[in-house]
Amino acid sequence: MSEKKIYGLMAEFENPNDLVAAARQAREAGYVKLDAYTPYPIEALAEALDIHDRRLPAVVLGGGILGGLFGYALCYWTSVVAYPLNIGGKPFHSAPAFIVPTFETTILFAAFAAVLGMLGLNGLPMPYHPVFNTPRFALASRDRFFLCIEARDPKFDRDETWAFLTRLAPRVVMDVEE
């Protein structure tokens, strides 16, 4: 048995059903610091792992509101305060005309909030992560499904957790080195 510090234990499954079932059992067994790695999004897995992060929509809403305010303020300030131009006798504060740039900046800011928010909350870009130390992990982006119980879990014990994962009938259980 290696003396290297480990990040956790990883079990490899052949199909999504086994992974979802295993994730559910791991939660029931009392593990909390665990994550699953799959080649495509599986809704049932998010439920099994009890993942519900509702922050992103709020971030996007914030971005949208900020963009809208910025767009309208830009139109208003330039057209009324900084550089008032008489265009065909139209009022300096031409609200209907300002709607178009305001709409576009709303969408622009909200889209940036969605992308940067998603990356930020996911902690990406991440140049190094221990799970990649497992050679078989490359299959997580192809056709295999992984469940990882992390060493920082209060219930984690290398031998006990190894035995637990083995009972879930995975293809293989592996150490994930830190």
Next chain:
Amino acid sequence: MTDGTPRDTSRERPAAPSGAILAPGYTFTTLTDKLASIALSRRTPKAWFFGAFVGFSLTMVLLFAVTWLVFRGIGVWGVNQPVGWGFEIVNFVWWIGIGHAGTLISAILLLLRQPWRNSINRFAEAMTIFAVACAGLYPALHTGRPWLDYWLLPYPNTMGMWPNFRSPLIWDVFAVSTYATVSVLFWYVGMIPDLATLRDRAKKLRAKVLYGMLAMGWRGSARHWQRYETASLLLAGLATPLVVSVHTVVSFDFAAGIVPGWHATIFPPYFVAGAIYAGFAMVLTLAIPLRKIYGLEDFITARHLDNMAKILLATGLIVGYGYMMEAFMAFYGGNPYERYVFWNRLGGPYKHMYWALMFCNLLAPQALWFRRVRRSVPALFLMAMIVNVGMWLERYVIVVVSLHRDFLPSSWGMYHGTIFDWATFVGSIGLFLALMFLFIRLLPMISIFEMRQILPEAKAAEEEA
């Protein structure tokens, strides 16, 4: 007609049953390997070299035309009084319209939960970005001093000047630049999981490093997927009103003017429908050769072509309704100038253009009512080409024919594109092809992770869970 089998029976493998969006027999493994190999393989199909050669050669034509333009000024184009907007605005509207189908497929069909979009969304999005890039070229060059184009943007400057936000032209700057930016974001975010697949499948170090950097350390964590899916849905929700707004704003460039033939309230919806129409024609134009060259008939099936043909037919009818309404308003509105513009389209010096347009956009696509046509690959390709030409003619009729005879007969004139107009147009097609071929070679042109979701294995898991 009970016989609904596809016409292209030349393939050796059993064809996907008509109606299927994916040929049977694929697993996560084989699907991933097949789609990833397109970008990772060392062997590039001969047809790729041919296409890329054509694209790059025409790009050289573009560079030549633009160099001459910058050297001599926009007098090298045929634009002058009274037709100050010639090929360049025609091409601008044409290209930007083409882009719309990509966003429609990636955003609107995602919100409508149409899984058949999964095999065509990626390259349709790429098409959007490259089409918008070609479109953006034209107004940028048309300013006459393209090196001062940043004056269009609102930024504090020593001249103390700001753009006029009451002008549809500045709305266009905002709409098109936002559209380009959001399309790139959507496209890139959609590619992250597939870039991770390429990173993990790549054999060569250079490919590993490059795809690795682009994938940003994506590891397919369930927590990440949950936020990723939320972000995709929200982006789709944002892109949907955006795509409608873009061609609406483009139509405001015309509709907000008083030129007879432009000043019509039907313009925004009719432009948006026309954009989707043109865009789907271009998606078909690209999809049909691509599936042949790369043997992707298993993923882009007869069902996909059939669905796209139906959308082409439906939007074509909306566009036809727009033409009818334009004619109706010209007469019902009682404005003699509007009425004259209409007669001038029908029988004036550009009447050939108008009747060719009617044939291409209104008459010819009616063949798509027949299943036999929708299921015939060569017929569909021909239809798509006809619509591509027709939509270009439509913008030509709107821009040039309306401008060349306005209120005062003393200021009438004729417009013809010069060799440099044509060179810029053909050159932009080259740029588009060149970018498209580079994309196909280097990046995953079919969304691998979204295709995994429509595999029977994934479906079974969903039902059980």
